[in-house]
Amino acid sequence: MQISKGVEWACHAAAILMSLPKDRALRADSLARYYDLPSAYMAKQLQALSKAGITQSTRGARGGYRLAKSPEDINLWDITTAIEGNKPVFRCTEIRQNGPCRFDKNSCKKACPIAKSFALAEKAFRDTLANINLIDIAIIFAQDTHEEDILKGSAWIQKEAVPL
Amino acid sequence: MQISKGVEWACHAAAILMSLPKDRALRADSLARYYDLPSAYMAKQLQALSKAGITQSTRGARGGYRLAKSPEDINLWDITTAIEGNKPVFRCTEIRQNGPCRFDKNSCKKACPIAKSFALAEKAFRDTLANINLIDIAIIFAQDTHEEDILKGSAWIQKEAVPL
DNA sequence: AATATTCGGATATTTTTTATCCGAATTAAA
DNA sequence: TTTAATTCGGATAAAAAATATCCGAATATT
Numbered sequence: 001m002q003i004s005k006g007v008e009w010a011c012h013a014a015a016i017l018m019s020l021p022k023d024r025a026l027r028a029d030s031l032a033r034y035y036d037l038p039s040a041y042m043a044k045q046l047q048a049l050s051k052a053g054i055t056q057s058t059r060g061a062r063g064g065y066r067l068a069k070s071p072e073d074i075n076l077w078d079i080t081t082a083i084e085g086n087k088p089v090f091r092c093t094e095i096r097q098n099g100p101c102r103f104d105k106n107s108c109k110k111a112c113p114i115a116k117s118f119a120l121a122e123k124a125f126r127d128t129l130a131n132i133n134l135i136d137i138a139i140i141f142a143q144d145t146h147e148e149d150i151l152k153g154s155a156w157i158q159k160e161a162v163p164l
Numbered sequence: 165m166q167i168s169k170g171v172e173w174a175c176h177a178a179a180i181l182m183s184l185p186k187d188r189a190l191r192a193d194s195l196a197r198y199y200d201l202p203s204a205y206m207a208k209q210l211q212a213l214s215k216a217g218i219t220q221s222t223r224g225a226r227g228g229y230r231l232a233k234s235p236e237d238i239n240l241w242d243i244t245t246a247i248e249g250n251k252p253v254f255r256c257t258e259i260r261q262n263g264p265c266r267f268d269k270n271s272c273k274k275a276c277p278i279a280k281s282f283a284l285a286e287k288a289f290r291d292t293l294a295n296i297n298l299i300d301i302a303i304i305f306a307q308d309t310h311e312e313d314i315l316k317g318s319a320w321i322q323k324e325a326v327p328l
Numbered sequence: 329a330a331t332a333t334t335c336g337g338a339t340a341t342t343t344t345t346t347a348t349c350c351g352a353a354t355t356a357a358a
Numbered sequence: 359t360t361t362a363a364t365t366c367g368g369a370t371a372a373a374a375a376a377t378a379t380c381c382g383a384a385t386a387t388t
Contacts, residue, residue, distance in 0.1 A: 001166065001253055002251070002255060003165045003253050003255070003282070004345060005257065005346075006345090007254070008255070008257060008259070008278065012259060012260075027363090027364070028365075033263060034264070034265065035263040036263040037259065037262075038346085038348085040348050041347050041348080051366095057364095057366085058355080058364085059355060059365045059366075060355025060364055061354090061355055061362065063354080076278070089165055089166060089167050090167045090172070091166060091167070091169070093169065093172060095172070095173070095200075095201065096176075098201075099197060099198050099200040100197065100200075103309070104310075104313070113301045114176065114179070117293065117296045117300075118240070118293070120296075121240075121293045122289065124285075124288035124291070124292045125288055127288070128284050128285035128288045129281065137278060140277035141277050144274040144277065145267070149265070152265050156264055156265050166376090169376085169377075170377085202377085202378065204378065204379050204380075207334080211335065214334085221334060222334080222385095223333060223335075223384070224334075225331060225332040225333060225386055225388070226332075227334060227385080227387090
């Protein structure tokens with residue numbers, strides 16, 4: 001039961017894009033180099049973000065990525081599902097309907113209590129992530145990070161940023 | 165991000181063991197046949213439950229499994245970790261420490277805000293499951309299931325049960 | 329001694345995750 | 359109009375994890 005690395009990368013990429021001026025974009029390659037990540041695979045995650053409407057991409061020369069909406073409207077659950085899809089974590093295979101004591105169809109109208117319980121847990125997980133947006137991340141980040149590190153980061157982003 | 169099938173099977177197996185009289189056990193093979201599941205793989209899950217102290221096994225002729233503690237002291241998180249271990253779902257690979265803007269060690273003393281957020285979500289997930297025990301499952305099951313199906317199930321279990 | 333059963337490790341198969349590559353589409357600039 | 363730069367989408371490959379089976383050792387009963 002592991003979340004794919006792509007989700008971690010996508011969250012960081014979205015966080016990086018926050019400190020990008022409104023009229024600029026960052027190439028997929030720049031975003032990969034920022035944390036020294038495999039560029040081809042990072043590119044795939046960014047494409048998924050665009051498909052989900054989280055980033056907005058410009059193709060061609062001087063193309064790149066930027067956030068498609070304001071950071072407070074992008075939460076961590078959005079990013080997670082953009083990368084992972086949103087299949088349920090617990091897959092109920094309805095084994096109740098097999099074996100010598102299998103239920104008749106009428107008894108299976110209600111969801112299995114075990115599946116129900118996991119669905120509840122998943123909702124708690126989902127709601128927690130849905131309540132944390134990029135601004136929240138930025139605030140914690142600003143509190144926890146030395147100012148020199150913050151400045152170094154945004155300077156690098158400025159340098160790499162592509163004017164539209 | 166999927167929970168393995170073994171967790172589903174283990175939860176059902178534990179639920180089945182609830183309706184077993186105190187002085188009886190059920191063989192791994194019986195538990196597998198109850199829902200028509202691959203017997204060798206089900207056996208693995210049961211071994212994991214024993215290792216975690218959820219079931220108690222007796223080896224040898226007339227051996228089998230039964231619950232090691234009372235059902236209200238066995239919750240769904242116990243069963244989940246017995247099968248899956250409890251590695252965190254979100255693996256923070258500390259990519260902050262790589263690339264041209266990598267943090268110096270001092271800035272990394274605090275956990276990454278993204279990792280923190282996922283840890284919070286995982287806690288919500290965990291706490292939900294930890295609050296649901298086998299008795300809760302039995303109650304919902306009893307409410308949702310036709311009495312004839314319940315009786316059919318416990319009769320089969322009686323028949324298969326091994327006297328200690 | 330014979331039989332029945334769990335335990336633990338080894339191994340095989342399938343699925344998912346991780347990663348790369350390339351051609352097509354698109355855009356800006358020369 | 360051509361060239362260069364870039365994202366997009368699909369194909370493919372490699373690595374890791376989940377799923378599944380098997381077998382010998384340990385253990386208990388008859």
